[in-house]
Amino acid sequence: MKGGEAIIKSLQDHGVDVVFGYPGGVLLPLYDVIYDSDLKHILVRHEQCAAHAADGYARASGKVGVCIGTSGPGATNLVTGIATAYMDSSPIIAIAGQVGTSLIGKDAFQEVDTLGITMPITKHNFQAMKADEIPGMIKAGFYIAKTGRPGPIVLDLPKDVQEEEFDYKKDLKIDLPGYKPTKKGHTLQIKKAANLILESKKPVILAGGGVIHSKSSAELLKLSELIRAPVTTTLMGKGSFPEDHKLSLGMLGMHGRKVANIVVDECDCLIAIGCRFSDRTTGNVEEFASKAKIIHIDVDPAEIGKNIDVNVPIVGDAKNTLTSLIRNITNIKISAENVTKAKKWTDYIFDFKNNCMPRLSFEDVPLKPQQVIKEIMESVDKDTIVTTDVGQNQMWMAHYFTSKIPRTFLSSGGLGTMGFGFPAAMGAKVALPESDVVSVCGDGGFLMVCQELATIKEYDIPIVVCVLDNRYLGMVAQWQKLFYDGRISHTRLGDVPDFVKLAEAFGVKGEKVERPGEMKETLKNALNSGEPTIIDVIIDPDEILPMVPPGCGLTEIVGEYKVEREFSGEIPYVKPAHGGGGD
Amino acid sequence: MLNQPMVVGVIDMDEQRSHIISALVLHRPGVLQRVAGLFTRRGFNIETITVGTSEQDDMARMTIIARGDGKVLEQITKQLNKLIDVIKVRDLEPENTVERELCLIKVHAPAEHVRSEVIQYANIFRGRIIDVGIETLTIEITGTPDKIEALIDLLRVFGIKEIARTGPTAISRGTKII
Numbered sequence: 014m015k016g017g018e019a020i021i022k023s024l025q026d027h028g029v030d031v032v033f034g035y036p037g038g039v040l041l042p043l044y045d046v047i048y049d050s051d052l053k054h055i056l057v058r059h060e061q062c063a064a065h066a067a068d069g070y071a072r073a074s075g076k077v078g079v080c081i082g083t084s085g086p087g088a089t090n091l092v093t094g095i096a097t098a099y100m101d102s103s104p105i106i107a108i109a110g111q112v113g114t115s116l117i118g119k120d121a122f123q124e125v126d127t128l129g130i131t132m133p134i135t136k137h138n139f140q141a142m143k144a145d146e147i148p149g150m151i152k153a154g155f156y157i158a159k160t161g162r163p164g165p166i167v168l169d170l171p172k173d174v175q176e177e178e179f180d181y182k183k184d185l186k187i188d189l190p191g192y193k194p195t196k197k198g199h200t201l202q203i204k205k206a207a208n209l210i211l212e213s214k215k216p217v218i219l220a221g222g223g224v225i226h227s228k229s230s231a232e233l234l235k236l237s238e239l240i241r242a243p244v245t246t247t248l249m250g251k252g253s254f255p256e257d258h259k260l261s262l263g264m265l266g267m268h269g270r271k272v273a274n275i276v277v278d279e280c281d282c283l284i285a286i287g288c289r290f291s292d293r294t295t296g297n298v299e300e301f302a303s304k305a306k307i308i309h310i311d312v313d314p315a316e317i318g319k320n321i322d323v324n325v326p327i328v329g330d331a332k333n334t335l336t337s338l339i340r341n342i343t344n345i346k347i348s349a350e351n352v353t354k355a356k357k358w359t360d361y362i363f364d365f366k367n368n369c370m371p372r373l374s375f376e377d378v379p380l381k382p383q384q385v386i387k388e389i390m391e392s393v394d395k396d397t398i399v400t401t402d403v404g405q406n407q408m409w410m411a412h413y414f415t416s417k418i419p420r421t422f423l424s425s426g427g428l429g430t431m432g433f434g435f436p437a438a439m440g441a442k443v444a445l446p447e448s449d450v451v452s453v454c455g456d457g458g459f460l461m462v463c464q465e466l467a468t469i470k471e472y473d474i475p476i477v478v479c480v481l482d483n484r485y486l487g488m489v490a491q492w493q494k495l496f497y498d499g500r501i502s503h504t505r506l507g508d509v510p511d512f513v514k515l516a517e518a519f520g521v522k523g524e525k526v527e528r529p530g531e532m533k534e535t536l537k538n539a540l541n542s543g544e545p546t547i548i549d550v551i552i553d554p555d556e557i558l559p560m561v562p563p564g565c566g567l568t569e570i571v572g573e574y575k576v577e578r579e580f581s582g583e584i585p586y587v588k589p590a591h592g593g594g595g596d
Numbered sequence: 597m598l599n600q601p602m603v604v605g606v607i608d609m610d611e612q613r614s615h616i617i618s619a620l621v622l623h624r625p626g627v628l629q630r631v632a633g634l635f636t637r638r639g640f641n642i643e644t645i646t647v648g649t650s651e652q653d654d655m656a657r658m659t660i661i662a663r664g665d666g667k668v669l670e671q672i673t674k675q676l677n678k679l680i681d682v683i684k685v686r687d688l689e690p691e692n693t694v695e696r697e698l699c700l701i702k703v704h705a706p707a708e709h710v711r712s713e714v715i716q717y718a719n720i721f722r723g724r725i726i727d728v729g730i731e732t733l734t735i736e737i738t739g740t741p742d743k744i745e746a747l748i749d750l751l752r753v754f755g756i757k758e759i760a761r762t763g764p765t766a767i768s769r770g771t772k773i774i
Contacts, residue, residue, distance in 0.1 A: 132630055133637045137680040140626075157680060191622060191683045315674035318667065 016144030017046040017175040020108065023151035025052060029079050031070070031443055033063040037083020038123060039110035042175035055443065055472055058464040060087050062436035064094020065462075067105045069437030071098070072423045073398050074444035075228075077158050078105040084112055085123030088169075089130065093430060096134040098165040100427025101249055102222060104158035106151075107131075111171040114142055127169045136164030144177035153187045161194025162313040163226055194312065198329030198337060206284070206308045206325045207341035213282030213306070214354045216242040219265060219294075222249030222426070223287015223311060223331050225419040230254065232335035233286065239342060241355040243362050245273040247288045248407075248426040252416040259363060266294040267561045268408035271574050272366045274567040277302050286310045287331045290320040291427065292563075300566030310334050371413060372575040376529050379553040382406075382481060383575075386413045388532035389451065389479065392540065396421060397449040398441045402434035402458035405487035408558050410453050432461035438476045439469060449477075449540050456482040457506055466519035469545040477539045477546045479532075480512050483554040491557045495571060512549035522546045609666030614643060616693055616766045617660040617669075618774055619676055620650060620684040627681045631658060634679065640664065640672050644763030655683065659765040686774040688766055695766040699737050699744045704755035706731040714754060721747045732757055740764070 014022070020043060024032070031053040036044045047054050057063045060082035067078030082091040088109040098105045112121040128140050137157050139150040147170075154166040210216055224233050230253050237244050237260050244254040245262040254261055263270035265277055274296075277283065283305040288294065295301040298321055309316075309323040310331055317326040327334055375381035386409060393399070399414065400423040401407040407424055416422040423441060425433035438452035459480045469476060490504040516523030522544050526532045532550060539546035559572035621627050628647060635642050643661040650657040662672055669687050676685045705711045714733050718725060723737035737747055741764055748759065768774065 128626060129629065132626075132633050189680060192680045313678070315671065315678055319671060 014179060014181040015042070015046070015175065016141070016147055016170075016177045016179070017043040019144060019147045019179070019181055020151065020170070020175070021046050021050050021052055022181070023148045024079060027151065027155045028076065031055060032079040032081055033057050033066040033070075033440065033443075034081030034108075035060045035063055035083065035087060036081075037087050037110060039084045039112055039172040040081065040087075040175075042172060043081070043108075043110070043170070055468065057436070058467050059462065060090035061093050061432065062439070062462055062465050062468070064091045064105065064107060065097065065430075065433050065436035066440030066443070067107070068094060068098045068101075068103045068433075069400060069423055069440030070444040071103050071105050071440075072101075072437070073420055073441035073448075073450075075420065076104075076444070077155055078103075078440060078444075079108070080105060081108045081110075083110040083123065084127070085125045087123075088125055088127040092130060092134065093428075095131060095165045095167065097425050097428045097430040097433060099134045099136070101425065102163045102226060103165065104163035105165045106154050106158060107165060107167045109167060109169050110175075111140070111169045113173040114171045115173070117171065127167065131167045134165070135167050136162075138167035138169065140169040140171075141174050142171070143179070144174050145179040147174070148181065148185050149187055152185055153189060156187065157189070157192060161192075162223075195314065195328050196312075196330045196333055198310065198327040198334035200337070202325055202327045203334060203337050204341055206327060206338055207345060209306055209308060209325060210240055210242075210282060210284065210342060211345055211347070211351060215280045215358050216240055216282040216284060217262075217277055217280040217305075218242045218244045219247065219277070219283055219285040219288055220244055220250040220253045221247045221286060221288025222253075224250055224253035225287075227287065227312070227331040227333075228419075229286075229332035229335050230419050232332055232339065234258075236284075236335055236339050236342075239339060241359045242284065243276060243359070245269070245277060247291070247294045248411055248424060250288060251411060251422040251424075252419045255417045256415040257417060260359070262362075262366065264411050266291075266567070267296060267563070268293075268412055268558055269561075269567070270371070270412060271369045271559075271570060272362075274561065274570065276362060276365070278304070278566070278568050280305045282306050282308070284308045284310075285323075286335065287312070289313075289316045292320075293426075295321065296561050296567040296569075297564055368576070369574065370577045372577045373413060374577070377553065378528055379551050380527065380529065380532070381556055382409045382552050383413055383556075384529055385479070385481065385526075385532050385550055385552060386410060386453075388530070389453065389536060390415060392533050392536040393449060393451060397451060398423065398438070398445065400424065400434045400438040400441060400450070400452045402452075402454035403429045403431045404455050404458065404489075405483075405491060405558060406434075406453050406455040406458070406481045408488070409481075412558060431455075431458040433458070435459055435462050435478055436465050438478065439465060439474050442474050442476045451536070451540075452476060452478045454478060454480050455487055456480050456484060456512070457486045459512075460506075460510070463515060466516060466521050466545075466547070470520045473545070475543050475545050477536060477548065479536065479548045479550055481552050482512060482549050483552050483556075484508065485554050487554070490554075491560075494557065495560070496562065512547060516547035524548045526550045612663065612665050614661050614663050615669050616688040616690070616695060616764070617658075617662060617672065617676070618686050618688055618766060618768075619658045619660065619682055620652075620774060621656050621658055622681040622683065623649065623654050623656040624681055627656070628658075630679050630681060631660070631676065634675055635662070635672075638671065638675055640668065644761075646763045646765045648765070657765075659763070661764060684774050686768075688768055692769045692772070693766050694769055695740055695764045696738055697741050697744055697764040698762045699748075700726070700760045701735045701737065701748060701751060701756060702727075702758040703733050703735065703751050704731060704757055705733045710754055714751065717747065717750050723747065
């Protein structure tokens, strides 16, 4: 068998049915194999989008996403997408072509040190110098990518290795003596955590992306209701807990919900699960949850104590650890006093939450983003996958949009990659063709990757992209307004392009929304049409999202926090479905 | 000094000192780059690093001297452990560790009396003369970094032409292995 055939066979043996790629000189042997193969290949229009699409595929499905790019510029174009996946612990495999082994190091045409470049942004990377190494590397790659804390893998593949003949062996064993991810949390630490939780009067749970990766939403819900602790999430944790649940506080952090930021400041016990205490989540670490004892559960030991000192560290998979923690708590007899204090705490939370629900309804023209998001929520199902780009559009969505189930809110958190939303939506739709996929972008980020309109048209990938169009790099402009005396330096994007015409140039349907009520109708029609659609939504450029300035504590929110005025005083309590809600 | 708390028998996490990290790694191309790159990226400081084969054929042992407080060291060891090619990592306790470094010093010694003086110093430090040139003597010395520093200081007056140091390598005392 040839090296190139081994790649495709190995990918298919690992259940890969689709790859996102862009060919090139050194990939000719591999693409010649793809020509005869039944592996679905989606030709993107820029390698960065191949990586984002593979990432979106992975985030939506929980499976490993695969992307391919050629050597040199192909590989460097993949880099942003790989780094995005790395920061958000998304399992992807990026296959990069490389110049022939005899040319490596000679500064050959389209040669770049892919291995060196991607070392700091991958969980691991490989270079196959002989064809017989390929099956083992792919097997190890899949194993490493999806176990423990997931992450991206790069496979660097010289041209001659793709052509080299070798004997393909079945039932290959791989040995990774340096890779043994911890699964089970330490029993004594879990016991300690259980006691700490029961001694506390004001517990709060902070759920991160790890809850989604480990499929432990059901356990999270169970724990929250058992100890009556409200749940706030990080951006990556959005969807891990149903946000229409009475105990949900929404997202925490720099652009988090007011109720979440204040409650975390007040709590006396913070149970952090599968999160890494990013600066965007914690604000000033000195002031973060300063009255609380902190329990930190994470599968990656290096995350514990990295940013925040914790009282009870537990290294382990969230599902395993939460199950055991719940069992420990259930075994301890809960006193009447415990029940009273839990009730006091949750009553306070419910009341507080009711009084600071963000206002969503606005009749203004140009449209307020809150109103747009409200109408989006009215037009989608709970299992609709939404992706966001980065900036105001992302934080508005994170703040106002109610996510109910895991893997339905996809966003570039750690790296904050503009241009992520659209190609990620493409990947998500390819992974789950039955689900509706809506991407909410800004005009800046969408324009960075708009060439993918060709891809969604050619492959008929019916996603709907809502471009929140304010002609600004909104988030940077917001900071300029708040912290740089309103000196709007190079964040005004000008009057071009016409997004409707841009879509039409690619044969994609383009719609424009300008008034309240139009968004709901247009989005519903677009989703029902089964056609890819771009909706240009003209929004108010002056709307800002209240935020915590960098370096400040989470309660120091600047900007007016508009609350829902006509609040009825009763949040519909959704009865949780026990045992379900996992992945 | 009266008000200073005494720290006895506990690890002071805030103390800044040089730590000796011993790491067993897969003997593969790129592993040094992975380790060195990690230090750069995370802002950790490597003072020295030595690499050589180990008791196992396909593995190498790295000895890294890094400066930092307890928290930094904890992060270094955890981050190193995350590398797939790193098998084991240990922050060696100074009191239970033997540490040795090899140093070659080329000293300017054209005159007879200078030569004999240099040779005497080398002997006191249990060094050896490994090369004699018309104007220079080259000394080989092995020992702890402190001892090497002391000899270098003594030789400075003669004029040192060149120094090549390996950086310390280390192993724990007794039966303990990593």
